[in-house]
Amino acid sequence: MKALALCLPLLLAACGDFEDGTRGPQPVPGTSADWRNYGEPDGMKVDVDVNSISHRDRAGSSDYTYVWMRQTFAEDQIDGESKGRYRIKYARQAIDCPSARMAGIAVSLRTLDGDEIARYDVPGYQWEFAAPEPDSYGADFVRQVCKIMADKAQNKE
Incomplete structure (x- = not known):
């Protein structure tokens, strides 16, 4: 029992260092x-x-192309989880350009004043890639982003 009492403060102090240096x-x-x-x-x-x-993401593979998109709505939207009202939605997408499939990996919901209502991040092992419908807005988005990434990569060489 005495050993536990001596070790407990040490263990608690070490827990504070657990996330040091992580982003x-x-x-x-x-x-x-x-x-x-x-x-x-x-x-x-x-x-x-x-x-x-x-191709850079803090936690994701460099095999994917990453992009932030901002959707500004004409009217208030209500977040189903937090029930907060927002007008601006920032969404980070991971795109697998060879297969033309995309996964939403982060969302930040904000007011017009920039106050964050909610933030949702999906761990890499839970990313669900899906192909947009052919000839849709989403399919064009994937094509355009992948083309921009290819141009950036070519200009870097």
């Missing part, structure tokens, strides 16, 4: 973002951060 999920692009209008379907405006199109 959290990929942040929503800040002032360095280069938002480009992608379209305005169904009461929302869709922008893509061209600077975020890359």
Whole structure:
């Protein structure tokens, strides 16, 4: 019992160091973002951060192309989980360009003032890739992002 009492403070102190040096999920692009209008379907405006199109992610494989998209809605939306109201949705996508399949890996819901209502991140082992319907808005999005990534990779050489 005495040994446990001596070890407990040591164990608790070590727990504080457990996450030192680790980084959290990929942040929503800040002032360095280069938002480009992608379209305005169904009461929302869709922008893509061209600077975020890359093979780099804090936790993901470099085999995928990653991109942040911003959807700005004309009317308040209600998050099903938190029940909060938001107008701006930031979504990070992982795209497997060879198969033209995409997975949503992070979402940040915000007010027009920029206050975050909710943030959801999906661990890599739970990513669910799906192919958008042929000739759809989503299929065009995947094609365009993969083309931009290919151009970036070619210009880097």
